[in-house]
Amino acid sequence: MRDFHNDEAFDMRPTALAQVSFLADPAGQESEPFVTDVVAGLAASPKRLPPKYFYDSAGSDLFERITALPEYYPTRCELRTLKEHAADIAAIIPSGAALIEFGSGSSRKTRTLLGAARKLAAYVPVDISVEFLDRQVANLQREYPAMVILPVAADFSESFDLPEAVSVLPRAGFFPGSTIGNLEPQEAAAFLRQAGRILGAGAVFVIGVDLIKDEKILYDAYNDAEGVTAQFNRNLLVRMNRELGANFDLASFEHQAFYNRAQHRIEMHLSSRKRQWVQVCGTNVEFRAGETIHTENSYKYAIETFQQLACSAGWTPLAAWTDSDNYFSVHVLTL
Ligand code: AVJ
Numbered sequence: 001m002r003d004f005h006n007d008e009a010f011d012m013r014p015t016a017l018a019q020v021s022f023l024a025d026p027a028g029q030e031s032e033p034f035v036t037d038v039v040a041g042l043a044a045s046p047k048r049l050p051p052k053y054f055y056d057s058a059g060s061d062l063f064e065r066i067t068a069l070p071e072y073y074p075t076r077c078e079l080r081t082l083k084e085h086a087a088d089i090a091a092i093i094p095s096g097a098a099l100i101e102f103g104s105g106s107s108r109k110t111r112t113l114l115g116a117a118r119k120l121a122a123y124v125p126v127d128i129s130v131e132f133l134d135r136q137v138a139n140l141q142r143e144y145p146a147m148v149i150l151p152v153a154a155d156f157s158e159s160f161d162l163p164e165a166v167s168v169l170p171r172a173g174f175f176p177g178s179t180i181g182n183l184e185p186q187e188a189a190a191f192l193r194q195a196g197r198i199l200g201a202g203a204v205f206v207i208g209v210d211l212i213k214d215e216k217i218l219y220d221a222y223n224d225a226e227g228v229t230a231q232f233n234r235n236l237l238v239r240m241n242r243e244l245g246a247n248f249d250l251a252s253f254e255h256q257a258f259y260n261r262a263q264h265r266i267e268m269h270l271s272s273r274k275r276q277w278v279q280v281c282g283t284n285v286e287f288r289a290g291e292t293i294h295t296e297n298s299y300k301y302a303i304e305t306f307q308q309l310a311c312s313a314g315w316t317p318l319a320a321w322t323d324s325d326n327y328f329s330v331h332v333l334t335l
Pocket of ligand 1: 229
């Protein structure tokens with residue numbers, strides 16, 4: 001594991017904050033839940049796998065490619081809105097605050113906030129992919145040499161500890177990308193409540209939420225012509241083959257994505273093209289022809305519905321902005 005403490009780039013940090021750096025050691029922690037979740041998910045009926053396992057290093061790279069696809073509007077629309085309202089967001093974030101990002105990924109959207117809110121005391125990216133986090137933090141530190149960056153390698157869907165250094169600072173949460181859409185609405189409320197516990201009273205929370213819209217636009221965003229989303233979906237099989245010694249035949253599973261209108265969500269599945277048996281973690285898993293593994297839900301919200309959800313979790317809506325197409329929303333909440 002790389003030691004952020006001894007990294008040269010981090011010597012630029014102000015001394016008060018330079019003493020504490022936190023990076024959970026993922027060794028022995030990451031493979032265990034993956035095995036447990038795969039065994040349980042493939043034994044369940046219907047079969048399913050948690051979408052967080054998309055994001056190994058290769059999967060995180062594939063997701064980055066998705067965000068650049070012409071059909072995938074969320075990233076573009078959200079970035080536009082964040083840029084347009086950067087000054088508003090900067091005004092809402094208390095000076096000397098720590099910015100805590102849940103699922104930081106490439107931190108591209110964060111740059112709009114880091115650029116605007118120069119009074120930030122620290123940036124705390126929290127991400128499940130250690131290698132990806134490592135690379136992105138190095139890039140970001142080069143761009144913002146004076147910024148105190150305290151990465152946390154953790155699964156933000158579970159409780160995690162903030163770096164000690166942040167405990168004395170006001171906090172602003174950042175959860176872009178409509179990642180919250182991966183959760184069932186009641187799980188999303190539970191997440192918001194827990195984020196409230198982590199961020200504390202007085203915190204502000206900036207959240208990106210995808211909006212309900214024309215079904216063709218939704219469909220195309222998850223069925224891109226180039227097939228990158230299909231590759232991203234199948235990467236779960238690649239990962240099980242590599243990490244769990246499974247023997248999935250990639251060609252015999254088809255990418256499926258469709259809009260479930262009743263539930264306001266895109267569903268992604270991997271569908272078996274034939275009846276087959278696959279070895280996973282020492283067990284034989286049977287697939288009927290057409291049987292699927294449900295790999296992701298991506299919930300879409302109306303602005304008011306999301307605000308009600310936030311209220312039910314103890315937050316107060318401060319603002320909600322959208323792009324000119326009304327495709328995507330950026331919410332600001334306070335606690
Ligand atoms: C990162 C979860 C918001 O649901 O749009 C993109 C993931 N899946 N294409 C989404 C994703 C397929 C993405 N989130």
